[in-house]
Amino acid sequence: MEAYLLAQNGGIEKLKKVTMPTPGIQTNEVLIKTKAIGINPIDIQVRNSKDILGMITHGNIPQQVVLGWDVAGVVEQTGEGVNDFKPGDEVYGLLNMPGLGNTYATYVTADARQLAHKPAALDFVAAGATPMAAMTAWQAVVTRGHVKHGEKVLIHAASGGVGHFAVQIAKYLGAYVIGTASAKNKNFVMELGADEFIDYTEKPFEKQLQKVDVVIDTINSVEHILRSISVLKKGGRLVYLQPHFQSAIEAQLLAAEVSGSGVFVNSSGEVLAEISKLIREGHVLPKVTQVFGFNELPQAQAAVESGRATGKVVVSVNDHTKEGFIKALTQEEINTIYDFYGVFSKRDYNEVDRILAPDWKDIPLAPGQVEGPTGFKELVRNFTTAFPDLIIKVHEVFGTHERAGVRAEMSFTHSSEFMGMAPTHKKLTVAIHEFHYLKDGKLTTTWHLEDWLSMLLQTGTWPVNGQQ
Numbered sequence: 001m002e003a004y005l006l007a008q009n010g011g012i013e014k015l016k017k018v019t020m021p022t023p024g025i026q027t028n029e030v031l032i033k034t035k036a037i038g039i040n041p042i043d044i045q046v047r048n049s050k051d052i053l054g055m056i057t058h059g060n061i062p063q064q065v066v067l068g069w070d071v072a073g074v075v076e077q078t079g080e081g082v083n084d085f086k087p088g089d090e091v092y093g094l095l096n097m098p099g100l101g102n103t104y105a106t107y108v109t110a111d112a113r114q115l116a117h118k119p120a121a122l123d124f125v126a127a128g129a130t131p132m133a134a135m136t137a138w139q140a141v142v143t144r145g146h147v148k149h150g151e152k153v154l155i156h157a158a159s160g161g162v163g164h165f166a167v168q169i170a171k172y173l174g175a176y177v178i179g180t181a182s183a184k185n186k187n188f189v190m191e192l193g194a195d196e197f198i199d200y201t202e203k204p205f206e207k208q209l210q211k212v213d214v215v216i217d218t219i220n221s222v223e224h225i226l227r228s229i230s231v232l233k234k235g236g237r238l239v240y241l242q243p244h245f246q247s248a249i250e251a252q253l254l255a256a257e258v259s260g261s262g263v264f265v266n267s268s269g270e271v272l273a274e275i276s277k278l279i280r281e282g283h284v285l286p287k288v289t290q291v292f293g294f295n296e297l298p299q300a301q302a303a304v305e306s307g308r309a310t311g312k313v314v315v316s317v318n319d320h321t322k323e324g325f326i327k328a329l330t331q332e333e334i335n336t337i338y339d340f341y342g343v344f345s346k347r348d349y350n351e352v353d354r355i356l357a358p359d360w361k362d363i364p365l366a367p368g369q370v371e372g373p374t375g376f377k378e379l380v381r382n383f384t385t386a387f388p389d390l391i392i393k394v395h396e397v398f399g400t401h402e403r404a405g406v407r408a409e410m411s412f413t414h415s416s417e418f419m420g421m422a423p424t425h426k427k428l429t430v431a432i433h434e435f436h437y438l439k440d441g442k443l444t445t446t447w448h449l450e451d452w453l454s455m456l457l458q459t460g461t462w463p464v465n466g467q468q
Contacts (some may be wrong), residue, residue, distance in 0.1 A: 003105035004297055006065040009050040010306075012298040014068075015104075023102075023109045030115070031077040031087055032108045036128025037297070037315040038070030040161060041220075044305045054096050069094055070269075071110070072127035073317075075352035082112045090118040093335075094131035097267045104297060106317055114267040119279045123287070124394065129161075129312035134275045137165035138263040140216050140239045141173070144261040149174030152409040154205070154231065158194060159185035159310045162218050162241070164287050167192040170216075172283040178206055178212070184335050185310055186285070187342030191393050206230050214239070222248045232258045236255060239263060285395050287311035289334045294318075297429035310334060311397075319466030329399055333438050337404055340443060341392045344410075347384055349377045357442040392432070402439060408432040 001022045004015045025031050036290075040205040046053050046067060051420045070110040072092040075085050085091060093115035095101035095108065102108060113424060118127045139328040140162070141147050153170045157163040158179025170177045186197050198205050202233060204227070211233035218227050225240050234257045243262030253260045278284040285452060289311040292300040296315070303313050339355050342348075352373045362379075370379050384390055390412040399405050411429045434448040 001105055001107040003066050003102075004068075006047060006067055009048060009053060009221065012301050013445055014047065015081055015298050016312055017295070017297075021179035022107045023086070025077055025079040025109050026077050028112055029079045029109050030075050030082055030112050031438045032071060032073040032090075032110055033076050034071055034106050034108055034317040035102065036071070036317060037067075037073075037103050038100035038130065038132060039297075039313045039315060040070065040130045041304060042069070042130050042132070043067050044245075045300070048303070051090070051411050057100060058098070062100070065100065066102040066104050066107075066384045067100070069097050069101035070116040070128055070131045071095060071103040071108050072122075072124045072130075073108070073376065076107070078112070085112055085115065085117075090124070090127075091115045092118045092122075092127040092131055093269065093272060094135055094265065094267045095263060097132070097391055106294070107326070111267075113269050114272075116272040116276050119276050121279055121282075125291055125314045125316055125398065126286050126288055129288050130165075130275070130279075131272055132265060133161035133312060134165045134267065134284065134286070135271050136162045136263060136330055137216075138271055139276055140218075140263050141166050141169045144239045145173050145214045145216060145237055147173050147214055148198060150176070152176045152178065152211075153214045153216065154178045154209065154212045154228070155216045155218075155352070156180045156200075156224070156228070157195075157218045158189045158192070158197075160218060161309075162310050163216075163454050164188075164192055164311055165284065166216050166218075168284045169278070172278060175214075178209065185338075187338045187345070188310055188394075190345065191338070191341070192287075202355065212236060218242070222360075225249055226252055226296070228259060229253060229260075232256060234258065235262070250440045287394075287396060288314050289397055289415050290314070290329060291398060291400075308348065316380075329397070329401060330405055332441055333404065334397055334436065336441060336443065337397050337406060337436060338394060341394055341406075341408065343376075343380055344384060344390060344392045347380070349380070352377055355443060357439065357444045360443055362446045362448065383391055387414075389413050400458070402437060404436045406432070406434045406436065408434070 003020055007014045007016050007020050072271050075087050075089045095110050095114055142220055147153055147170050153175040155166045158167050159181040167177055167179055177194045178196040179189040180198045180200045181189050182201050183199045189197055198208055206227050210231055212231050214237045215228040217228045222245055229252050236258045238260040239316045241263050243264050290303055290313045292315050298314050300313050303309050336355055356373045392410045394408045396407040414424045414426050414428050436443050437445040
């Protein structure tokens with residue numbers, strides 16, 4: 001098999017791709033053919049620091065270090081004592097945390113008790129993005145934060161890996177969610193379901209709100225956590241992702257009369273099963289924004305290390321269409337796509353000329369092609385006038401440089417004629433699948449397909465050309 005060894009702690013150049021024997025399995029273990037690997041900040045921290053490597057392995061650093069903890073793939077073999085999985089099953093999991101998960105490899109052994117069956121709603125890339133970030137968010141929001149319906153919850157770095165899951169989980173619990181991020185990620189955060197957005201670059205967050213019930217602080221900074229304490233009401237609850245900060249903030253917690261709890265995620269098939277249930281029910285979905293091939297794994301780490309990645313960064317494995325010769329979507333391209341859908345919610349047409357090329361074309365399968373920024377503005381204006389409660393929620397952006405696919409949904413009250421259908425006054429939810437070409441940072445062509453079958457089931461009318 002192929003794997004990345006950490007030759008020594010340091011920069012990404014210390015990750016060396018090698019060929020090594022495929023590992024054998026023991027009791028309660030399965031062998032997984034890797035399909036996707038989620039890249040997380042802890043990967044970079046362990047790569048950079050021998051102290052953190054020693055801490056996470058409890059001082060038992062093996063001679064050969066293979067990083068990585070998130071994995072999605074297909075079961076190849078099962079060991080004695082494994083009853084819940086069989087060869088051919090599609091699985092995902094957070095492996096051996098704390099410890100070394102060894103997922104930076106084309107084959108991985110895993111304790112079956114740390115795995116879950118991959119939900120059908122997720123492809124392998126989305127599944128690989130999920131375990132560590134979603135389980136950290138679950139432990140922060142549910143286990144430690146004890147978030148309740150109606151509570152006001154502040155989530156820092158809401159556009160990040162852990163943050164974007166935390167927003168969705170808190171909303172599922174019925175909280176009023178406030179997310180912080182930079183202005184360019186506002187649409188992304190609001191489409192997750194956040195009720196309020198704070199641009200932390202514009203004004204300190206502690207000057208914009210007070211008396212919050214719960215703060216989920218994902219920032220690796222004592223100073224930032226102390227600022228979070230200042231916005232909590234008495235009896236409020238702070239959750240942070242660096243348990244070793246406890247002694248540095250204890251006095252401030254006592255003075256503010258709030259509680260504080262650090263989270264360090266642990267592998268757990270049971271917790272992942274809870275998250276899988278939310279995914280199957282449509283309450284939570286990972287947002288994958290950059291996909292790299294296995295040959296590009298160091299570049300994937302660099303994308304996370306930059307601190308500018310939105311959502312999740314994933315490495316696709318055993319998929320030769322992504323093996324290094326195709327560039328990933330840039331962050332600027334991803335932001336342009338989110339801004340495109342954001343025009344429908346913000347009704348702000350000033351951004352359109354920046355987002356669309358002058359000769360942009362929208363090409364549906366049904367008649368009705370729209371052309372140019374002017375045509376798009378007219379389309380948005382007509383649509384949002386006819387359906388004032390229209391919401392478009394982006395679930396996933398994926399693809400390669402200058403080519404992007406989008407999985408989204410739109411919901412609206414069918415109060416006006418739509419695609420030849422007389423008003424039914426029903427609340428419709430319609431899946432959208434679109435493919436975008438980009439050049440020089442602007443959209444040039446959009447192909448789209450709405451889920452007509454779901455509309456037929458919801459309204460009893462076939463929409464194309466007004467024919468039933």
